[in-house]
Amino acid sequence: MQSSGSAVGVGQAPEAIRSRERQLSPFEWYAEMRQKTPVCYDEQRETWDVFRYEDVNHVLKNHDAFTANRTLEDNESSNGGSDEMPMLQTMITTDPPEHNRLRGFIDEQFQPGAIREYQPQVEKVTAELLDDLENKQQFDFVDEFAVPVPVIVIAELLGIPADRREQFKEWSDALVARPEDDTEEEIQRVQRGQQQAQQEMGRYFAKLLEERRGGDGDDLVTLAANAEDLSRGEKVGFCILLLLAGNITTTNLLTNTIWSFEEEGIINDVRTGAIDHEQAIEEVLRYRSPIQSLKRIATENVELNGQQIQTGDVLTLWLGAVNRDPEIFDDPEKFRPERGPNRHIAFGTGVHFCLGAHLARMEADVAIEQLLERFDRLDADLSDLQPLSSLYGLESLPCEVSVNAH
Ligand code: HEM
Numbered sequence: 001m002q003s004s005g006s007a008v009g010v011g012q013a014p015e016a017i018r019s020r021e022r023q024l025s026p027f028e029w030y031a032e033m034r035q036k037t038p039v040c041y042d043e044q045r046e047t048w049d050v051f052r053y054e055d056v057n058h059v060l061k062n063h064d065a066f067t068a069n070r071t072l073e074d075n076e077s078s079n080g081g082s083d084e085m086p087m088l089q090t091m092i093t094t095d096p097p098e099h100n101r102l103r104g105f106i107d108e109q110f111q112p113g114a115i116r117e118y119q120p121q122v123e124k125v126t127a128e129l130l131d132d133l134e135n136k137q138q139f140d141f142v143d144e145f146a147v148p149v150p151v152i153v154i155a156e157l158l159g160i161p162a163d164r165r166e167q168f169k170e171w172s173d174a175l176v177a178r179p180e181d182d183t184e185e186e187i188q189r190v191q192r193g194q195q196q197a198q199q200e201m202g203r204y205f206a207k208l209l210e211e212r213r214g215g216d217g218d219d220l221v222t223l224a225a226n227a228e229d230l231s232r233g234e235k236v237g238f239c240i241l242l243l244l245a246g247n248i249t250t251t252n253l254l255t256n257t258i259w260s261f262e263e264e265g266i267i268n269d270v271r272t273g274a275i276d277h278e279q280a281i282e283e284v285l286r287y288r289s290p291i292q293s294l295k296r297i298a299t300e301n302v303e304l305n306g307q308q309i310q311t312g313d314v315l316t317l318w319l320g321a322v323n324r325d326p327e328i329f330d331d332p333e334k335f336r337p338e339r340g341p342n343r344h345i346a347f348g349t350g351v352h353f354c355l356g357a358h359l360a361r362m363e364a365d366v367a368i369e370q371l372l373e374r375f376d377r378l379d380a381d382l383s384d385l386q387p388l389s390s391l392y393g394l395e396s397l398p399c400e401v402s403v404n405a406h
Contacts, residue, residue, distance in 0.1 A: 012182050014042060014049065023387035026292065027333065030321035039305040047295075047314040048307070053325040053345075055305050056317045059296055060350040063095050066296040066315065068352055088198070088237035092245065092352060099351055102234060105227040107355070109220065115358040118157065122366045125152045130374045134403055141380065141397040142255050149367050150250035153359075154242055159212075159219025164204075171197040172247045175240075176390040198240065205239040206232065246356045252290035252393030253281070253364050259397060260284050262380040264335050271372040280337035281364050285323075286344035287335050292320035292392045294348060319345060320392065375401040 012018075017026040033040070034051040041048050050056055059066045070093050091102040108114060129148055133139055151169050160168065174197035179186040205221070209232070213225040220242065224235045261267045261280070269275040294317045298309045309315070323344045324332040347354035354360070372378065379400045386395040 012045060012179065014045060020387060024385055026320060027324060030318060030324060031333070033318075034321055034325060039307045041307075042316075045316075047316045048304075048309060050304065050315055050317050051321040051325075052305065053322045053328045056319070056322045057345070057349060059304070059315060059317055060294070060345075060348060060352070063351055065298065065300050065302050067095050067299050068296060069093050069095055070295065070297070088202075088240060089234055090237040090241040091355070092241060096351055101229060102238070103355065105230065106220070106223060106238070109223065110355050110358060112358050115362050118153075118359070119362060119366065121156055122149075122153055122363055123370070125149060125156065126367050126370045130370060133401070134374065137402065138398065138400050141258055141399045142251065142394060143396065145367070145371070146251045146254035146258075146397075147247075149254060150247045150360075150363060153363055154246050157219065158221050158239060158242065159217060160208075160221075168243065169247075171201050172243045175201075175244050176248050178390045180389060201240050201243070202236050205236045209235050209239070242356075245354075246360070248388075248391050248393070249290045250356075250360050250363055252388070252391055253284065253360060254367055255393045255397055256288035256290065257281055257284045257364065257368055258378075258380050258399070259382065259385075259394060260288055260335055262382055264337070266337060267372065267378055270337075270368070271376075275337045277368055277372075278361075278365050279340060279342075281361070281368060282342045282344070283335060283337050283339050285346035286329070286339070286342055287323070288392065289320050289323050289344070289346040290391055290393060291346065291348075293318050319348070375403060377402040 013023070016029050017023060022029065030051060033049065038052045039048060039050050039055060050059065089102075091099055094102055126149060129145055129152075133144060139145070147169065151165060151172070155162075155165050155168055174193040177190050177193055179190045208221055209225045212219075212222040215222045215225070221239060224230070224238050227235065230238070257280075258267075260283075261270060266275055266280070270277050270280055296315045296317060298311055298313045298315065300311055302309050304315075323329070323346060326332050328343055329339075347357040347360075377400075381398040381400070385397075387393075388395055
């Protein structure tokens with residue numbers, strides 16, 4: 001969701017937040033921009049940057065004037081034609097009324113009632129991963145827990161055989177990769193990886209959809225295969241979108257939760273229930289939002305907070321800045337696990353409000369609760385944090401644990 005023709009993908013961070021320190025903590029920059037230049041144009045990246053809650057909320061709710069359809073972006077100026085990968089038509093880049101057709105057939109499956117039914121599956125997946133970790137005193141929280149939880153859960157919901165999961169992780173990593181630098185060579189390398197992963201996944205899902213058409217399974221691939229008013233390409237796009245939109249985001253929510261809990265020294269209070277873990281995870285969503293920015297394109301000449309936006313202009317909407325806007329949140333730079341109400345928009349807002357929000361919350365609640373129940377001591381090592389190069393999270397998070405004997 002950070003740039004590119006898909007939910008996530010190629011796109012450089014602003015100059016001001018490219019260093020390791022600023023990637024880990026872009027929040028001072030956000031505060032400065034929010035105050036001094038809440039809507040401003042970056043010539044280098046050719047985008048408007050928007051930092052305030054009110055403005056971002058306005059743009060996201062006003063899909064007539066600000067489209068999510070990235071094909072309208074003017075690519076003429078970038079790297080000999082395009083820095084986009086070929087785009088599959090999915091709900092995330094489609095405006096109403098078409099959007100409704102692409103989302104409507106599956107919306108029900110992601111509502112709280114349906115999500116509650118998946119909970120035992122998520123509990124089982126988490127318990128099995130923890131069984132493996134129990135024999136270790138040290139492990140990398142990202143690689144061995146935060147990555148596999150959402151990958152296995154979504155693979156199960158889609159009805160993907162267990163032996164394809166490793167392949168799935170490789171595909172989803174390639175799809176959200178971001179260039180390490182802005183050389184032509186590096187950008188093309190990332191694009192080639194994305195295209196290859198997309199093609200391979202496309203072929204894989206096209207075959208699976210064909211096999212499941214007319215079946216009566218309740219997995220998401222069968223539901224998509226039987227959806228009446230979706231084309232073959234749209235069904236494939238839907239399956240790929242779920243992996244793209246749901247994996248690294250949820251991985252980062254889990255990682256950012258342990259990162260924040262350790263930093264705040266509240267792991268034990270969450271374990272004992274002195275701090276409510278669901279509310280604390282909401283605060284992580286606000287404080288360390290896995291997706292820091294979204295894109296939209298103006299479809300008409302409009303004014304936004306005193307700036308003249310022209311048709312075709314790209315806007316980068318900084319959710320990470322919005323979620324710390326002092327106009328909305330008391331003491332916004334402070335992590336307050338008991339915060340309520342918590343009006344963060346880490347899952348977006350408007351018609352594209354995250355389809356998987358209830359699922360992500362349930363996964364995080366189950367995973368964090370079980371993790372802390374299983375280990376009566378968990379220390380995360382924050383001494384050498386490396387930011388992820390795609391969304392907002394960490395490359396690794398070394399943990400030391402001891403097992404609860406009861
Ligand atoms: C859309 C965040 C997990 C599926 C979005 C959007 C955000 C977001 C900000 C809005 C994009 C836009 O307006 O352009 C997150 C975060 C997650 C998460 C922070 C985890 C903590 C998931 C999961 C799934 C999922 C687990 C599915 C399995 C989707 C889909 C959309 C979406 C399909 C597009 C909805 C539409 O266009 O109508 N997500 N997401 N997300 N998300 Fe999530």
